Amino acid sequence: MTASYLFAGVFYVATLLLVVGLAAKIAQFARTPAPLKIPTTPAPVTTGGMVFRMFREVALFESLFKSNLWIWAFGYMFHLGLALVTLRHLRYFVQPVPEILAMVQYLGIYGGLAMVAGLGGLLARRILVERIRYISTPSDYLWLVLLLGIGCSGLLMKFVAHTDIVSVKVFFQGWMRLNIQQLPGDPVLLAHLAGVAMLMILFPFSKLLHAPGVFFSPTRNQVDNPREVRHLAPWAAKMEAKN
Amino acid sequence: MAAASFETPAFREYPSVPALKPDAMAHLQPYVANEKIQEALGLPGKLVDDWHDVAIARMGDLLGKYRGLRVFMDSCVHCGACTDKCHYFIGSADPKNMPVARQELFRSVYRRYFTLPGKLFPKLVGARDLTKDVLDEWFSYFWQCSECRRCSVFCPYGIDTAEVTMAARAVLDTVGYGQKYSNEILGKVTKIGNNLGLPGPALLDTLEGLEEDVKADTGVDVKFPLDVKGAEILLVTPSADFFAEPHIESLIGYGKVFHAAGASWTLSSHASEAGNFGLFTGDYALMKKIATRIRDAALELGVKRIIVGECGHAWRVTYSFWNTLVGLGAGGTDPYAIEFQKQLDPRYPQPMHICEYTWDLIERGVLKFDKSLNDHRTITFHDSCNVARGSRMGDRAGGQFDIPRNIIKAVANNYVDMEAGTIREKTFCCGGGGGVLTDDLLELRVKGALPRMEALKQVADSRNVNFMATICAICKAQFTKVLPYYGFKMGVVGGVHQLVSTAIRLEGQE
Numbered sequence: 001m002t003a004s005y006l007f008a009g010v011f012y013v014a015t016l017l018l019v020v021g022l023a024a025k026i027a028q029f030a031r032t033p034a035p036l037k038i039p040t041t042p043a044p045v046t047t048g049g050m051v052f053r054m055f056r057e058v059a060l061f062e063s064l065f066k067s068n069l070w071i072w073a074f075g076y077m078f079h080l081g082l083a084l085v086t087l088r089h090l091r092y093f094v095q096p097v098p099e100i101l102a103m104v105q106y107l108g109i110y111g112g113l114a115m116v117a118g119l120g121g122l123l124a125r126r127i128l129v130e131r132i133r134y135i136s137t138p139s140d141y142l143w144l145v146l147l148l149g150i151g152c153s154g155l156l157m158k159f160v161a162h163t164d165i166v167s168v169k170v171f172f173q174g175w176m177r178l179n180i181q182q183l184p185g186d187p188v189l190l191a192h193l194a195g196v197a198m199l200m201i202l203f204p205f206s207k208l209l210h211a212p213g214v215f216f217s218p219t220r221n222q223v224d225n226p227r228e229v230r231h232l233a234p235w236a237a238k239m240e241a242k243n
Numbered sequence: 244m245a246a247a248s249f250e251t252p253a254f255r256e257y258p259s260v261p262a263l264k265p266d267a268m269a270h271l272q273p274y275v276a277n278e279k280i281q282e283a284l285g286l287p288g289k290l291v292d293d294w295h296d297v298a299i300a301r302m303g304d305l306l307g308k309y310r311g312l313r314v315f316m317d318s319c320v321h322c323g324a325c326t327d328k329c330h331y332f333i334g335s336a337d338p339k340n341m342p343v344a345r346q347e348l349f350r351s352v353y354r355r356y357f358t359l360p361g362k363l364f365p366k367l368v369g370a371r372d373l374t375k376d377v378l379d380e381w382f383s384y385f386w387q388c389s390e391c392r393r394c395s396v397f398c399p400y401g402i403d404t405a406e407v408t409m410a411a412r413a414v415l416d417t418v419g420y421g422q423k424y425s426n427e428i429l430g431k432v433t434k435i436g437n438n439l440g441l442p443g444p445a446l447l448d449t450l451e452g453l454e455e456d457v458k459a460d461t462g463v464d465v466k467f468p469l470d471v472k473g474a475e476i477l478l479v480t481p482s483a484d485f486f487a488e489p490h491i492e493s494l495i496g497y498g499k500v501f502h503a504a505g506a507s508w509t510l511s512s513h514a515s516e517a518g519n520f521g522l523f524t525g526d527y528a529l530m531k532k533i534a535t536r537i538r539d540a541a542l543e544l545g546v547k548r549i550i551v552g553e554c555g556h557a558w559r560v561t562y563s564f565w566n567t568l569v570g571l572g573a574g575g576t577d578p579y580a581i582e583f584q585k586q587l588d589p590r591y592p593q594p595m596h597i598c599e600y601t602w603d604l605i606e607r608g609v610l611k612f613d614k615s616l617n618d619h620r621t622i623t624f625h626d627s628c629n630v631a632r633g634s635r636m637g638d639r640a641g642g643q644f645d646i647p648r649n650i651i652k653a654v655a656n657n658y659v660d661m662e663a664g665t666i667r668e669k670t671f672c673c674g675g676g677g678g679v680l681t682d683d684l685l686e687l688r689v690k691g692a693l694p695r696m697e698a699l700k701q702v703a704d705s706r707n708v709n710f711m712a713t714i715c716a717i718c719k720a721q722f723t724k725v726l727p728y729y730g731f732k733m734g735v736v737g738g739v740h741q742l743v744s745t746a747i748r749l750e751g752q753e
Contacts, residue, residue: 025317034310035527037563038403040395041632042640042668049640057399067324067397075322075399125323130263132323134338135347137369139360140321205359210400213318218311219401224635226563227592230575235308236567239531240579 004183007193008175014200021204022212029216033233043224050223057220070125077118078147084111085154092165092172109158116151119144143206146195153192163189249686251728252334252693254700258664260327261336268337268690272383274683276421283430284529287419294418295373299356301417305410305525306357312410315402316353319343325394325404330671331387334690339384342394342404348384349411352377378420385411386422387687389677390523391628396668408677409525416524424681425520432533436515437482443470443512449485450510457495462753465502467494471509472544475588476501478510478597479517479537479561480552481716489737490719493553496740499747500601503610508550514540517557518716522564523678530560531568538569538583547588550595553738555627555715556676561594562634592638598714599636601743602646605653612746617655620710622742623702624648624660625695625722626670627715641667647714647739654746659706665698673713675721688721689728696729703731712739 044050056062061079064072088108091097123144126136157163163186174181183189202208215221232240278288291297306313325342327333332340339345347369354361354370361370371377390405415421431440441449450467457465468474478501484494501508514537521530541549549571551561566572570580572593587593604610624647636642644667652658665671674691702708713719713736722736 029310029314032307032310032313035308036567038311038406038633040392040401040403040668041635041643043635045635045638045640057401061399063397063401064322064324064399067328067399071322071324129323131260131326131338131341132321134263135321135323135326135341135343137321138366139368142367207318207320210318210320213314214400216310216314217318217401218314219395219403224640226566227572227594228574230566230570230572230577230580232567232575232577233308236527236531237577239528240577 001182003185004180007183008180010197011175014197018200018203025204025209026212034218035233035236037222037226037231038218039222039224040219041224045224047223050221054221058214074118074121077114081111081115081118084108085115092169095173112151112155116155119148119151146199150192150195153188156188161188251689254697263338264336265338268335268340268387269383271686273386273681274423276423276426280423280426280430281419281421284426286416286421290419297418298373298414301414305413311406315406316350318400319402324397324399328394328397330674330694331691334693340387345384345388346404346407348380349407381411382415382420386679389672389679391672391676392632396632413525425523425678429520429529432516436513436536438516438518439482441482441485446485446512446515461749463749463751465498467498468509470512474507474509474544474546476506476508476548476550477541477544477546478508478550478552479514481518481554481557482516483716483720484552489741490716492741492744493738496744497552497597499744499749503747503749504604509544511540511544517551517554519557519560520678522556522560534565534568538571548591549593550597550600552597553714553740555629555717558596559629559633565594596636598646598650598739602650611748612654613748614654614656614746616746617742620655621657621659621706621708622651622655622710622712623708624651625711625713625718626666627713627718628670628672628676630714631668631670650739651712651742654742659702659708661698661702665694671695673718673721676717680717680721689725692725709735711736712742714739
């Protein structure tokens with residue numbers, strides 16, 4: 001039971017750090033004014049158009065597609081895979097499992113494979129392409145290794161070393177109600193969970209902030225209407241009072 | 244600086260990405276602004292003693308004022324999408340000219356002082372202390388960026404290196420480490436009213452000479468009015484238009500268009516500069532101060548419309564920022580903006596680009612052309628970076644690409660576009676924008692022109708293109724200088740209104 005309490009505690013801390021850290025960062029992004037209109041043009045001239053541009057950027061990685069097909073393909077495989085895997089994992093947190101969630105379970109398996117393949121491709125590029133090797137920091141590699149570790153340990157449990165997923169669900173159902181249950185002691189499962197906890201803890205302090213960041217990027221989320229609407233930041237408006 | 248101490252890059256057979264040559268451009272720095280230049284702008288005359296603390300404080304200040312900078316610092320994942328997009332990297336192969344690597348010069352310091360992992364594990368996340376060497380490196384590589392925003396088109400998060408470059412230059416200015424070229428010009432425009440330091444009487448003299456030239460050439464009394472109170476239109480144009488070649492040919496073109504339209508227009512000696520180098524140094528207050536001259540002149544002269552001549556970064560500042568900076572536009576509800584709006588004619592977009600003005604007249608059939616007069620030219624169009632990626636013309640996204648091309652096709656018979664990956668929003672900077680149009684950075688300018696020169700070479704060889712039109716004073720000056728390095732004649736570059744000027748038929752013209 002010691003390991004169960006340890007993991008439960010780590011996940012409480014990790015969840016707290018993730019939620020508070022991310023909220024603080026999002027609040028900081030939101031509070032910081034964008035004093036000038038800097039959408040990368042040609043940009044949409046209506047709010048609806050801007051929302052559509054953001055949708056294409058977030059859901060399809062449009063700019064990356066225009067930029068580099070290899071990075072787009074690997075990056076998209078990873079992110080889409082991760083989304084499907086996350087969807088699959090929801091079953092550990094909801095009871096009863098809605099029918100729709102049960103129906104998409106199998107997609108999560110393909111998602112897991114795509115995720116690992118995409119990460120492998122990104123890692124290979126980082127090592128093999130001179131320009132990308134040049135700009136890579138140790139943490140860039142470690143992130144890929146961590147995510148690969150999470151992905152591979154997950155696949156391992158699916159295809160090779162099965163764990164008692166019913167107990168895992170009991171553990172997380174209890175965890176959500178502050179009632180700690182026994183967590184299976186399989187090393188692969190513990191490694192998998194430790195990796196996820198680490199990811200949650202580091203998220204708000206890392207480049208993973210690109211996830212909220214993209215929504216706040218003024219070159220993408222501004223409407224191209226500077227002649228029609230006066231755009232003025234509070235600190236800039238103060239300069240005007242002096243005139 | 245010895246001339247030709249560098250080699251002009253060879254044309255590449257295929258547009259391949261160059262193998263990295265670390266520090267290939269590390270030796271290159273612009274001249275440092277002297278005390279007189281710095282102090283005229285209220286900046287420290289030389290590097291301040293506590294530059295480290297002042298720089299970090301300024302970084303914090305900027306991070307709190309510019310959401311873009313803050314988000315861009317945190318969002319980059321080093322994916323590499325931008326690595327092969329910068330013309331300076333393509334031309335120099337120096338990896339620090341890759342957009343992400345250039346940002347990283349600044350971001351590494353950001354991480355060290357403003358993030359927890361950078362404070363705890365600097366090596367792990369690529370964070371570093373701000374040392375004098377780092378500051379020198381900034382001065383070198385942030386003056387090897389033309390703020391053209393090509394990288395921002397391709398970044399999955401829209402990270403705009405120009406914003407990072409502006410921030411770094413603002414920090415450098417704050418600690419007394421300014422660039423001579425840009426800060427000298429900023430001193431002139433704030434003191435005299437234009438980047439060249441051309442005083443009112445000299446301007447008047449130039450314009451009178453121009454009227455005589457046009458009269459001798461066409462037999463028509465085309466006027467170039469200065470400081471006419473009560474004129475309907477104020478034309479603000481880059482001061483290079485007043486005397487530099489080929490810029491002046493476009494000024495003649497504007498004059499002829501106004502004449503043909505029967506417009507009441509004027510130039511201003513107080514606001515005789517459309518350019519605004521405050522953009523380049525990331526100084527909001529200075530940018531506002533320069534724009535305020537335009538506001539003051541417009542209020543003083545009582546004009547109803549403001550039209551801006553062929554200048555790339557000026558049009559970005561005009562279109563995107565004037566409404567913000569000085570209330571020149573619509574939609575303001577504060578007294579400062581309303582004062583201006585009361586005077587301006589709401590039937591027109593304010594401010595307006597000269598190409599928007601001319602194209603509207605062409606569409607309405609007001610202007611007469613003999614297109615065959617441009618038949619000795621086969622023309623292509625170089626999209627200027629600030630117009631392409633930082634502004635718009637007309638009422639549709641992308642009007643900034645179509646309107647100038649439409650004008651060219653209306654006044655000339657032979658038009659050819661360059662390769663698709665080098666035009667419109669993917670256009671390559673001329674290599675001289677963003678405050679690097681100075682001879683001390685000639686090596687950078689020549690190398691940075693490579694991708695554009697390759698695209699031009701292709702259409703010159705295959706389609707006999709012999710004229711590259713553009714709507715930017717910096718592009719014109721830059722190409723005039725660097726075209727010969729690539730085996731072209733300098734006369735290959737010119738303005739869109741130069742072509743208009745050639746073909747337009749005025750009433751009474753001989």
